[in-house]
Amino acid sequence: xxxxxxxxxxxxxxxxxxxxxxxxxxxxxxxxxxxxxxxxxxxxxxxxxxxxxxxxxxxxxxxxxxxxxxxxxxxxxxxxxxxxxxxxxxxxxxxxxxxxxxxxxxxxxxxxxxxx
Amino acid sequence: xxxxxxxxxxxxxxxxxxxxxxxxxxxxxxxxxxxxxxxxxxxxxxxxxxxxxxxxxxxxxxxxxxxxxxxxxxxxxxxxxxxxxxxxxxxxxxxxxxxxxxxxxxxxxxx
Numbered sequence: 001x002x003x004x005x006x007x008x009x010x011x012x013x014x015x016x017x018x019x020x021x022x023x024x025x026x027x028x029x030x031x032x033x034x035x036x037x038x039x040x041x042x043x044x045x046x047x048x049x050x051x052x053x054x055x056x057x058x059x060x061x062x063x064x065x066x067x068x069x070x071x072x073x074x075x076x077x078x079x080x081x082x083x084x085x086x087x088x089x090x091x092x093x094x095x096x097x098x099x100x101x102x103x104x105x106x107x108x109x110x111x112x113x114x115x116x
Numbered sequence: 117x118x119x120x121x122x123x124x125x126x127x128x129x130x131x132x133x134x135x136x137x138x139x140x141x142x143x144x145x146x147x148x149x150x151x152x153x154x155x156x157x158x159x160x161x162x163x164x165x166x167x168x169x170x171x172x173x174x175x176x177x178x179x180x181x182x183x184x185x186x187x188x189x190x191x192x193x194x195x196x197x198x199x200x201x202x203x204x205x206x207x208x209x210x211x212x213x214x215x216x217x218x219x220x221x222x223x224x225x226x227x
Contacts, residue, residue: 042218045216
């Protein structure tokens, strides 16, 4: 069974540009999560989508946005890029239990975004 | 108090050693607990879930102490390949909330 996939692997942008990152979840998973991991720091939760809806959002500015498509794949968009947006962006997917408690998350290999 | 706290280490141990990591969490309503492993510049991978009764998977043993709100991971007979960062992960218990990741504990096993 295929795992979580992300594209592109690497992305280089300049300040002020927009970046679009993509994620395909494990087949059957309806929830997709996005995290930012800056060098030497822990995972910071960005966004959570389930069944096409944004379910929760971390403490990030509105220029970080995304969406989930009917096939459960997801996009993360980062507008007006800043130097400090340089990081590894990880996508994870999971089942969502009927009690709305997140099940185990499985991660993709990440997209390394560099902002120059 | 941070939601999930871990000793960042690094823990430097020789092959064959036994090493233990602790993690504390602040929300007493937390329901699900996990240990993930992250190799340098790679994605986190699930190592094991942590159950109330404690669980073991080969050389790895996880324990949960709800009264003291801490989780532990014990690694016996350390291998060079165990060198990685170990992330403590907690679900805060409220429906619709995301998992909370600790910053990780770094383990370096040397020959």
